[in-house]
Amino acid sequence: MKNDNIDIMNSYAKTIKDKGMSVPAVFFLEMFKYLSFTFSQAMIVAGPLATIFLNSKKYYQISKLLSDRNNVENFITKIESSEND
Template structure:
């Protein structure tokens, strides 16, 4: 288990972003995901603190460590921008691989 005030290491952050972006693109949800992330990017820090506040209620469902990772990822707007960029890159790669449709 990690601590709430331990920052994500860049390598770990990149692996998490890659996993989320891949999951979004595999499901074909890149457009709604990008729209959602762009709209809520200014609130990402507030959302990260909301995760901390709601952790006693949500942790039994998703796991405390997952909540701590989500909180740390949302805490920095740059991470949200990295996630958006990676979703866009994977969507373009997928479109090119499938014939550009």
């Protein structure tokens, strides 16, 4: 896994922990991890419209992360470990 991906995951895991949304985030990710590739492709299709309102660099980085189920598993692990810290 690239250092950029690790930094992005750590950043989002910290944000999720700070907002107290660790349990719902892990629940959602566990529930939909088998569809993560489909969601990443849907994000690419919706990208031109979504990036009008969102930061395009982060948006496409997230869609790239979601394209691999192992990244989703690693993200769940990071959220759980940040909650325990």
